Amino acid sequence: MTQILSQYPDNDDQQDAGLIEVKVDGETLYSGGFLTLKRDTVRLPDGNTAMREYVLHPGAVMIIPLFDDGRVLMERQYRYPLARVMVEFPAGKLDPQEGALACGARELREETGYSAREFCYVARIHPVISYSTEFIDIYLARGLTAGERKLDDGEFLETFTADVPTLLEWVRSGKVTDVKTIIGTFWLEKILAGTWQVGPAQRF
Numbered sequence: 001m002t003q004i005l006s007q008y009p010d011n012d013d014q015q016d017a018g019l020i021e022v023k024v025d026g027e028t029l030y031s032g033g034f035l036t037l038k039r040d041t042v043r044l045p046d047g048n049t050a051m052r053e054y055v056l057h058p059g060a061v062m063i064i065p066l067f068d069d070g071r072v073l074m075e076r077q078y079r080y081p082l083a084r085v086m087v088e089f090p091a092g093k094l095d096p097q098e099g100a101l102a103c104g105a106r107e108l109r110e111e112t113g114y115s116a117r118e119f120c121y122v123a124r125i126h127p128v129i130s131y132s133t134e135f136i137d138i139y140l141a142r143g144l145t146a147g148e149r150k151l152d153d154g155e156f157l158e159t160f161t162a163d164v165p166t167l168l169e170w171v172r173s174g175k176v177t178d179v180k181t182i183i184g185t186f187w188l189e190k191i192l193a194g195t196w197q198v199g200p201a202q203r204f
Contacts, residue, residue, distance in 0.1 A: 117143020
């Protein structure tokens with residue numbers, strides 16, 4: 001019979017023991033310049049074994065650039081795996097030994113040309129928990145100053161501004177389907193309403 005818990009067991013190691021899978025063997029199927037594909041053999045909680053294939057990802061940072069008038073800075077970028085142009089907040093992967101704040105400030109400047117007076121930590125999300133180690137740290141950027149962007153070789157994108165009601169409508173209608181941007185939009189709505197708080201302002 002399926003067990004239904006009456007409440008979420010916070011920090012309950014004993015409860016987690018009935019769910020945890022333990023690696024017993026593993027191999028690297030592919031190692032590229034960006035991603036690594038792994039296949040592990042794991043021992044299940046009932047003692048049986050199973051295979052788990054997953055992608056190692058270095059992690060990323062997304063910035064929500066908020067202008068003083070309430071508009072946000074957005075990007076349009078072609079995403080090859082989906083063969084379509086996506087509407088997104090600025091984001092990029094972490095370089096080796098790079099902190100999240102440094103990554104966010106760098107990506108904002110390189111992709112849009114803007115720098116920010118302050119960055120506030122919002123949240124960490126795990127967008128594809130079934131097959132990737134990827135995490136994305138989200139920051140809110142305020143006090144934006146325009147400058148010259150420096151796109152990577154082979155990188156093509158357009159920037160534009162939108163207000164939050166329009167962005168919410170794009171999420172509702174399906175014009176925006178990028179999960180990190182959807183989550184960032186919902187966070188932004190709560191932040192502006194004063195119902196959800198962000199971390200202290202940091203400067204970079």
